[in-house]
Amino acid sequence: MKLKSKEFIVAGATLTLVTYVLALSLVGQVLSALQTTRTVSNTGTVKAIGVGVYWESGCINKVTSINWTTLEPGQKRNQTVYIKNTSNVPVTLSMSTQKWNPSNASKYITCTWNSEGKYLNANQVTPAVFTLSVNATISGITNFSFDIVIVGSG
Numbered sequence: 386m387k388l389k390s391k392e393f394i395v396a397g398a399t400l401t402l403v404t405y406v407l408a409l410s411l412v413g414q415v416l417s418a419l420q421t422t423r424t425v426s427n428t429g430t431v432k433a434i435g436v437g438v439y440w441e442s443g444c445i446n447k448v449t450s451i452n453w454t455t456l457e458p459g460q461k462r463n464q465t466v467y468i469k470n471t472s473n474v475p476v477t478l479s480m481s482t483q484k485w486n487p488s489n490a491s492k493y494i495t496c497t498w499n500s501e502g503k504y505l506n507a508n509q510v511t512p513a514v515f516t517l518s519v520n521a522t523i524s525g526i527t528n529f530s531f532d533i534v535i536v537g538s539g
Contacts, residue, residue, distance in 0.1 A: 430484075430530075435476055435537030437469040442510060444469050451515065451533070459521035468513050468535065470505040476537030478503045478513075485531045493523035496533060505537065 431438055431448050438448040448466050456462055470476050478500050485491040500513040515533070 430532045431466075432532055432534045433537075434534070435470075435472055435539070436478065436505070436535055437471045438535060439467045439469060439510075442467050442512070444510060453517050456517065456519045458519055458523050461516055461518045464515045464517075466513055466515065467510050468500060468503075468505070468537075469510045470507055470537055472537065472539060473507045474539045475504060475506050476539040478505065479536050479538065481534050481536075483532050483534060486529060487526060490526050490529040490531070493520040493526060494518070494529060494531075495520075496531070 430450050440446045440448055451464050453462055480498050482496050495518045498513050498515045505511060
């Protein structure tokens with residue numbers, strides 16, 4: 386009789402534990418569905434191929450992302466970085482953007498720079514100014530993200 390009593394206690398404890406875990410799982414799903422987040426600024430990821438991208442001309446702190454902060458329709462914002470040719474041969478710079486989120490953001494937001502086609506010798510450093518422009522007709526986009534890809538080709 387004692388063995389059955391212990392089995393009953395273990396079975397009851399197991400059932401209670403399973404019920405508790407399922408309840409927590411359901412509560413977590415409900416709470417996450419009720420939470421909303423609104424972000425009005427953007428951080429763009431910077432990827433570099435064949436070059437280094439830095440915050441200062443001494444090339445100490447690498448740029449991995451740019452926080453453009455809040456922009457209004459019709460507004461532009463500039464950000465200066467420094468590009469260093471990290472290879473041992475001369476390179477020509479090019480820049481593109483990718484992974485826009487939402488995908489239609491690229492119709493209203495553009496990122497350009499003043500260093501397209503610039504030639505850099507080995508270890509040479511040059512300032513580059515990115516300009517982010519938001520079209521005055523933008524609507525329905527309150528947060529966005531994208532990647533900047535900088536390539537040094539030789």
